[in-house]
Amino acid sequence: MAQTKIDAARQVDFDGFSAVRAGATSDQTIGNASWTTVNFATEQIDTLGEWSTNTFTAQEAGRYVAVGCINYDNSNSGNFYAVNKSGTMTGSFSSRDYGDNQPQKSLHFHGGFEATAGETLPFQTYQNSGGNETLDYRFTWIAIARVA
Amino acid sequence: MKILKIEPDNNFEEPKIVVTIEGYPHAQPVFPADTKPEDLPTLLKAWKVNQDAVDAENEARKLEVKTEPDISSLKALEGTDIK
Numbered sequence: 001m002a003q004t005k006i007d008a009a010r011q012v013d014f015d016g017f018s019a020v021r022a023g024a025t026s027d028q029t030i031g032n033a034s035w036t037t038v039n040f041a042t043e044q045i046d047t048l049g050e051w052s053t054n055t056f057t058a059q060e061a062g063r064y065v066a067v068g069c070i071n072y073d074n075s076n077s078g079n080f081y082a083v084n085k086s087g088t089m090t091g092s093f094s095s096r097d098y099g100d101n102q103p104q105k106s107l108h109f110h111g112g113f114e115a116t117a118g119e120t121l122p123f124q125t126y127q128n129s130g131g132n133e134t135l136d137y138r139f140t141w142i143a144i145a146r147v148a
Numbered sequence: 149m150k151i152l153k154i155e156p157d158n159n160f161e162e163p164k165i166v167v168t169i170e171g172y173p174h175a176q177p178v179f180p181a182d183t184k185p186e187d188l189p190t191l192l193k194a195w196k197v198n199q200d201a202v203d204a205e206n207e208a209r210k211l212e213v214k215t216e217p218d219i220s221s222l223k224a225l226e227g228t229d230i231k
Contacts, residue, residue, distance in 0.1 A: 025214075026209040026212060027209055029205045029206055029209075031198055031199050032198070034177045035175070035176045037173075039206070041210075081159065
């Protein structure tokens, strides 16, 4: 396991550490009553090459934290979830909005999970407003880091 | 359209099932757990029609070119000392 180091410039050296940040480049339509993989298509940080095709694949066994946000545009009634649906990992992320008739629903999610090496985790969302809804790409992002 | 898997979905207060359909790893429809077996194929056909439209819409969005607004005339004001 990599250890935290301070480099010559007195900066934390993240070489060998798992860190991911990804975002979206276009809006995404989410069908009614379906778990749908969120399209975090653009990697801004991916130190170990763990993010691909909207899915996180842990390179090393360990404990991770993930935080992120999605934003439903112009939605009304229904329940809205930002969560990893299931999977074998311990831990979960969930954020739920109970349909309060507000047009914008910004769902922030955060949580920790344990992963074995090679384990994969897609991040999915669900809404049951009765019709299709749109995620605003400007507020769609996720960050994951290994902490132990 | 081939049903690969039907599992209970425990993310909800009401009992539900989640269905995995061949060719749709990115979207899984959810139905009440008391859905009748004879009704599920019809529900899935309707879901597929909508999901195909959703997928086409999302693919088209990926090809859209986002243009930045032209703010050059405003940028020219940078450094202006307003008295």
